[in-house]
Amino acid sequence: MNRSFKVALRYAGSITIALIGYFLILKLFDLHENPWLRIFNGAAMCVGIYFAIKYYKLTSGDNFSYINGIKTGLITGFITTILFTVFMAIYMFHLDVEFTQKLLGDWFSDYKVGANILIFIVFIEGMASTVVLSLAFMQLFKKSNNVPQKT
Numbered sequence: 001m002n003r004s005f006k007v008a009l010r011y012a013g014s015i016t017i018a019l020i021g022y023f024l025i026l027k028l029f030d031l032h033e034n035p036w037l038r039i040f041n042g043a044a045m046c047v048g049i050y051f052a053i054k055y056y057k058l059t060s061g062d063n064f065s066y067i068n069g070i071k072t073g074l075i076t077g078f079i080t081t082i083l084f085t086v087f088m089a090i091y092m093f094h095l096d097v098e099f100t101q102k103l104l105g106d107w108f109s110d111y112k113v114g115a116n117i118l119i120f121i122v123f124i125e126g127m128a129s130t131v132v133l134s135l136a137f138m139q140l141f142k143k144s145n146n147v148p149q150k151t
Contacts, residue, residue: 004072007056012079015048019084023091033102042129045077049133052076057141070138077130085123092118 019041026032056072057064092100100118 003059004056004068005075007052007059008072008075008079011048011052011055011076012083015044015076015080016083016087018044018048019080020087023088033099038125041125045080045126045129046133048080049073049076049130050137053134053137053141064141064143066138066142069141070134073134073137074130077126077134081123081126081130084126085119088122089119 022040022044023032026034026037031037053069053073057069060068
């Protein structure tokens with residue numbers, strides 16, 4: 001198995017567990033219906049992707065390249081997003097069906113989409129944050145070809 005994929009799989013599992021745990025803690029305190037608390041999902045994704053790329057760079061040594069680093073970040077985020085979206089789909093369709101009605105209210109009631117739109121939103125948020133975070137963090141980890149200047 002590719003080393004980049006191994007690192008991504010390990011960190012994706014950790015991020016997914018953190019996201020699910022955070023959601024269940026919010027559920028425990030009945031705060032899971034507040035959409036503003038999803039901002040901390042982004043923080044968990046941010047920390048996870050950062051450390052995945054950092055760990056991959058440390059284990060690669062001189063073989064580290066921009067492409068392999070960004071690939072590690074993207075795979076980590078994509079796997080995390082898919083796993084968390086599956087969890088949310090199971091939760092919304094089987095465990096707490098009223099959750100979507102409380103969260104959406106009358107929005108999209110004419111279109112008969114219900115929980116489907118929430119699943120789509122979770123998926124798109126995860127994918128978008130994965131791409132943005134991977135690109136941003138690779139600016140920190142890439143090898144620079146700039147010539148140092150004396151000041």
